[in-house]
Amino acid sequence: MKKSILATCLCMGLFTFGCQSNKEKENTDKDNSAPIENKDSHSKSNALEINPQHVSLNLEVDFDKKQIAGSAKWLLKPNENTDKAVFDTYQLEIDSILYADGNKAEFKIGSHDPILGAALEVELKKDTEELTIYYKTSDDATALLWLTPEQTFGKEAPYLFTQGEPIYTRTWIPSPDGPGYRFTYDATIKVPEGLLALMSAENPQEKSKNGVYEFKMEQKIPAYLMALAVGDIAFKTVDDRTGVYAEPAILDKAYNELDGLGEMVHTTENLYGEYKWDRFDVLFLPSGFPMGGMENPRLTFATPTILAGDKSLLNLIAHELAHSWSGNLVTGASWDDIWLNEGFTVYIERRVTEAEHGADYAAMLWDLAEKKVDAAIETAGENSKDTWLKLDLKNRDPENAFTRIAYDKGAALLLLIEQTVGRENMDNFLVKYFKDHAFESMDTERFLTYLDENLLNDNEEWKEAIRVEDWVYGPAKPSNYPKVKNTRFEQVSTQVDAFKNGTSAADLKTEKWSTYEWLFFFEELPSKLTLEQMEDLDKAYKLTQTGNSEIANAWFLHSIKAEYETAYPQMKEFLYVTGRAKFLSPLYSEMIKTGKSEMAKEIYKIARPNYHPIVQRGIDGILK
Numbered sequence: 204m205k206k207s208i209l210a211t212c213l214c215m216g217l218f219t220f221g222c223q224s225n226k227e228k229e230n231t232d233k234d235n236s237a238p239i240e241n242k243d244s245h246s247k248s249n250a251l252e253i254n255p256q257h258v259s260l261n262l263e264v265d266f267d268k269k270q271i272a273g274s275a276k277w278l279l280k281p282n283e284n285t286d287k288a289v290f291d292t293y294q295l296e297i298d299s300i301l302y303a304d305g306n307k308a309e310f311k312i313g314s315h316d317p318i319l320g321a322a323l324e325v326e327l328k329k330d331t332e333e334l335t336i337y338y339k340t341s342d343d344a345t346a347l348l349w350l351t352p353e354q355t356f357g358k359e360a361p362y363l364f365t366q367g368e369p370i371y372t373r374t375w376i377p378s379p380d381g382p383g384y385r386f387t388y389d390a391t392i393k394v395p396e397g398l399l400a401l402m403s404a405e406n407p408q409e410k411s412k413n414g415v416y417e418f419k420m421e422q423k424i425p426a427y428l429m430a431l432a433v434g435d436i437a438f439k440t441v442d443d444r445t446g447v448y449a450e451p452a453i454l455d456k457a458y459n460e461l462d463g464l465g466e467m468v469h470t471t472e473n474l475y476g477e478y479k480w481d482r483f484d485v486l487f488l489p490s491g492f493p494m495g496g497m498e499n500p501r502l503t504f505a506t507p508t509i510l511a512g513d514k515s516l517l518n519l520i521a522h523e524l525a526h527s528w529s530g531n532l533v534t535g536a537s538w539d540d541i542w543l544n545e546g547f548t549v550y551i552e553r554r555v556t557e558a559e560h561g562a563d564y565a566a567m568l569w570d571l572a573e574k575k576v577d578a579a580i581e582t583a584g585e586n587s588k589d590t591w592l593k594l595d596l597k598n599r600d601p602e603n604a605f606t607r608i609a610y611d612k613g614a615a616l617l618l619l620i621e622q623t624v625g626r627e628n629m630d631n632f633l634v635k636y637f638k639d640h641a642f643e644s645m646d647t648e649r650f651l652t653y654l655d656e657n658l659l660n661d662n663e664e665w666k667e668a669i670r671v672e673d674w675v676y677g678p679a680k681p682s683n684y685p686k687v688k689n690t691r692f693e694q695v696s697t698q699v700d701a702f703k704n705g706t707s708a709a710d711l712k713t714e715k716w717s718t719y720e721w722l723f724f725f726e727e728l729p730s731k732l733t734l735e736q737m738e739d740l741d742k743a744y745k746l747t748q749t750g751n752s753e754i755a756n757a758w759f760l761h762s763i764k765a766e767y768e769t770a771y772p773q774m775k776e777f778l779y780v781t782g783r784a785k786f787l788s789p790l791y792s793e794m795i796k797t798g799k800s801e802m803a804k805e806i807y808k809i810a811r812p813n814y815h816p817i818v819q820r821g822i823d824g825i826l827k
């Protein structure tokens with residue numbers, strides 16, 4: 204997930220039951236190990252004292268009231284002398300709390316913090332190991348996006364999906380809501396008949412008759428990976444452990460794009476070791492989904508905007524899949540350590556992309572990413588501590604963690620290490636790292652020690668070449684920022700020059716261009732093109748009509764700058780139906796920057812109900 208949700212493109216990116224034997228054993232073996240101590244400034248829970256083990260949810264989803272109500276039964280293993288359990292909540296209405304014997308527990312709700320919510324404190328008796336919390340969600344629970352039928356592809360049934368990362372699970376489940384606290388779960392979820400419910404768990408592949416669904420998640424996960432989606436959803440199998448869920452209206456399109464999903468899992472396993480979550484399915488959400496993807500375990504949530512028809516945007520799926528190792532299996536202990544999730548994940552995504560499409564293709568992504576790092580540094584300021592890999596987000600919204608620094612500067616550090624120690628050493632190191640710390644959390648300091656002890660050892664030459672501290676506890680781009688040879692963009696630059704010098708668009712050599720060559724082309728063009736140039740490009744390549752959301756976004760940005768009104772109707776349509784923050788923020792910002800605030804406000808008036816509350820907040824800020 205992740206971003207200020209507006210600054211990023213990703214993760215923000217969730218069944219049937221495969222063979223489980225050995226995998227489950229590994230999980231249960233870890234059940235008794237104490238959670239690792241960490242400094243999570245975004246949770247009020249005393250999770251390290253109560254040792255949450257498991258939660259059983261029994262919830263009903265009410266689309267009329269836009270409310271989830273029911274109970275969460277927590278199994279705890281409190282340390283001796285722990286006399287209270289503290290859970291994170293955010294505007295939850297707590298009805299009552301019962302001990303295992305059915306007696307009521309005393310509880311109190313602390314003061315509300317606009318970022319963190321309120322601590323729910325429950326009195327523990329001697330030997331209390333079970334608490335059942337009866338509760339309801341509030342009208343504006345941030346994790347829940349309720350869609351009307353009109354906001355779906357099918358237009359007939361309502362839809363609900365959740366977004367837990369970073370700290371929104373507490374808006375629908377009272378929980379120890381920090382990335383360092385793991386537990387298993389099961390759930391009974393009741394939804395209106397005719398709808399399918401899915402979770403980040405073992406999932407059904409078809410609708411039940413009565414709208415009741417049972418779920419089981421036997422691998423320990425942190426609260427931010429709890430996920431639920433409810434809608435008119437159907438399933439199509441790709442292979443014995445992968446498949447695609449989507450509304451029937453887009454299921455075939457989604458399947459055709461992802462028919463290589465099983466292979467992608469194999470490719471990633473070959474690089475980083477066994478896939479530990481049994482199934483890997485992808486759910487395509489309605490267009491209002493604010494992120495690119497969210498790596499909910501076993502069931503990645505993905506935006507339909509990557510369904511370009513030519514598989515050109517599937518590196519997003521490679522990214523969410525990579526989280527099955529970095530992020531979900533080994534989890535950054537706090538949001539300050541987010542680069543351990545996202546930087547690693549981008550690095551793995553690049554390696555999978557390279558394995559599938561070749562090194563010259565992956566090189567384009569490395570190149571585009573460096574530009575994003577430059578832009579992020581410019582936004583934050585060269586000396587800002589927000590450009591360190593290790594962040595300090597105390598008293599700040601953890602949404603601030605999700606910038607291109609964590610993603611792309613983080614990935615660049617891993618690339619530098621790979622270039623220094625050699626690919627084979629690097630790959631062996633990562634396989635061991637994921638194995639040694641599977642289903643655990645990891646903070647930056649412990650990772651650096653592990654890196655030293657397991658890879659760099661006493662090799663002073665390597666250490667001097669990498670200077671890892673400069674990256675982790677230093678600003679901006681260290682002087683040893685790694686370079687990747689990228690020949691394909693050189694060819695694009697030649698075409699940009701030709702176009703600037705008067706070659707007509709139709710005569711440019713663009714035949715074999717992928718999405719990334721096009722994106723680079725738009726970046727390298729003068730920021731404001733003439734109307735004649737816009738018309739020439741549009742005529743040659745039908746850019747206004749493109750079905751590729753990345754290219755559409757780049758083209759509409761140029762259209763706003765050039766006041767190329769021919770593209771406006773399509774751009775408006777794009778903004779009405781697309782809820783993906785990555786596209787919205789730049790387009791609205793550009794309209795404001797170029798004096799088109801009236802147009803921006805008119806579009807937003809119609810589009811706003813389709814956007815996620817987190818996105819609404821961001822765009823409200825841009826347009827105020």
Ligand SMILES: [Zn+2]
Pocket residue numbers: 204205213214215216522526544545548
């Ligand atoms: Zn990610």
